[in-house]
Amino acid sequence: MSLCDHFHRHLQALYPAGPLFVAFSGGLDSTVLLALAARLAAEQQRDIMALHVHHGLQAAAEAWPAHCRQVAKRLGVEYRMLKVKVNTGPRVSVEAAARDARYAALAAELPPGAALLTGHHLDDQAETLLLALKRGAGIKGLAAMPACKPLGRGIQLRPLLEVERAELERFATEQGLRWVEDPSNADNRFDRNFLRNDILPRLLTQWPAFARTASRSAALCAEQLELARELAEQDLRPLLNASNGLGIAGLSRLSPARRNNALRHWLSERGMHLSRSQLEVAWTELALAREDADPVVKIGGQELRRYQEHLYVPALQGAPVAVSALQPGQWLELGVGRLRCRRVESGAQIRADVQPSELHIAFGISGLRATPLGRSGSRSLKKLWQEYGVPPWQRPRVPLLMHKDKLVAAVGLFVCADYAPEPSQPGWQLEWEPYAL
Template identity: 70%
Template sequence: MTLYERMCRCLHDHYPQGPIYIAFSGGLDSTVLLVLAARLAAEQDRKLCALHVHHGLQAAADAWPAHCLRLAGSLGVPCRILPVKVATGARISTEAAARDARYAALAAELPAGAALLTGHHLDDQVETLLLALKRGAGIAGLAAMPECRALGQGIQIRPLLAHSRNELEAFAAEQTLNWVEDPSNADNRFDRNFLRNEIVPRLLKQWPAFSRTASRSAALCAEQLELSQALAEEDMSVLQNTAKGLSIAGLETFSTARRNNVLRYWLSEQGMLLSRSQLAVAWQELALAREDADPVLNIGEKTLRRYQGYLYVPALEHEPVAVPVLQPEQWQDLGVGRLCLSWGRELVAVRADIAPEKLHIAFGVTGLRACPAGRSGSRPLKKLWQEYGIPPWQRPRVPLLMHEDKLVAALGVFICDDYLARPDESGWQIQYQR
């Protein structure tokens, strides 16, 4: 199958219609990709735009934007230059920082549902797999680069992933294409360059089919990753409570492998990535700590905690915003969410005789008592937090709807019986979005 045929099939499978964006560095890979995409866009009458990220890390790169504009223009393709600032420092990987800045800039340019095409090829896939082995990665890392993945509001597609650099070079020679060479690609201090320049050529000399067999291994790992994620989602549906806590008792019934699988997946969903050793520490010192302990594990900006037999990763949220006067029929920002009081009887509502201008939002009020709807007798709010399973770190962030100094509702948790409109009565409906 030719490069163009493969591209057509790839887009047919993942993105049959809509505008196409190209990550265009000006190098061999993205130049071949742009030429192929220009042909496809013309034949299918689709919009095409090239995006060149200018990192500004080396003097040679200053000439690349002009080259990209000329080449894209010769193909009738608009090209946008995206300058970025790359973080540098003694403990910062310039390679990783540049990649993060590049993808952030590219993702920001994608309209909702649009596709970004990148020129990754078979040799890149092998390098990614070897780097994952070097890090001691699990199947998520060994699955290497997928052909299609989510990116920003759209998706990223790698239509050249089944073709080697040699095939791209042959196409470029046939089309007499010109491209830029990045001088930093010769610097073997970078891990990927070392593999590309020193290791992979020797592997291919010894085993010419190595790239394709290694890519097959990555594809098999990707299949296993899909299965493990499906199992984790199934387990989470049983183990997770409404506050996104994960049941320790439920985890204890699993084998070590199944427990670690769902833990990794749940933690990644919360934006927390743990190494194998960190996961072992989390289980032994946090999940299995004595019942009266309040253990905490900090990983970067995230925190793993335990409460009432559940594991939690408290969300990093905006500060709560107290609202001294509520305005009916309009949304008001509470920092941790937003609230609208509207007249009607379809939702949970406050009694009609309570004037909305007498209501306000407060946070962290102490000494309150309340009787939630459907219950008899009032209890201290502190006891109710425990009964409803609200962890201590979440309680100061629960918006309290107050009528003067009386609690009307803990938004998202309960409404007090004394203030609840009856089913056949209209009242001020509470619409709260976290």
């Protein structure tokens, strides 16, 4: 199968229609990718854009934007340069910082549902797997690079992931393509360059199929990663409370391996990525601490906390935003989530005679009392927080739906009995989509 046929087949499977954005550095891999994508876009009448990220980190790179513009023009592809600022300094990996800045800029260019194509190939996959082994990574790292992953409002596709670099170079030579060579690629102080320049050639000399078999191992790890994710979601579902806290008792009933899998998945969804030793510390020093303790584990600027035998990762961002009046049918951004009040004929939460314009959203009001629907007798809001298991650090972030000075609802938790309609009566329904608490 020719490289063009391979590319067309894989792209058809990954992204059969829609605009194409190509990450175009000007090097061999992205030049071949752009040429293939340009041919496919012309045949299928699809929009295509070449995106070149200019990091400004080395003198040689100053000439690359002009070169990339010329190549794109020759291929009949629209071109755009994105200039980024890379944060450097002591203890900062320039390679990682440049990658983060590059992908942030590329992601920002993608309209909803669009695809960014990158030129990663089979040799890159082998290097990624070797780097993961060097770090002592688990199956997530050993799964290496997926062919498709979310990026910004769209997706990132790697349609050349099964193609060897040597095949890309043969195609480029046959087609008369011109590309630039990055001088920094010869600097073996960078781990990936060391593998690419010294180690992988030796492995391929000894075992010519090494890159392909390594890629097969990565694919098997990716399957195991998907199984682990499905198992974690299954195990976590009954362990989460209304405040997104994770029950320690339920975790304790799982085997150690299954518990670690569930806990690791739950933490990663909240932006915490723990090593094996950090996970053990979190379990022994936090989950298994004495009942009257208030332990905190801090990792990477985030906190893992415990309250009422549940684990929490308090949010770092999103200040609450009060709203003076509700507008029927309109989503309101509250900083900690978004809320919509909608008229319904049945299944209402709030009486029809209460007008949304008379309601407002507040946060952190002290001294309130309420009688939640289905409960008898009023209680202080402080007492209700405890009964509903809302941790102290989350309470100022819970939207309070107010009618003048009276509490109508603690959004996402309860509606006050005085404002609830009779069953099957029309009224107002609250739709609440919280951000991470």
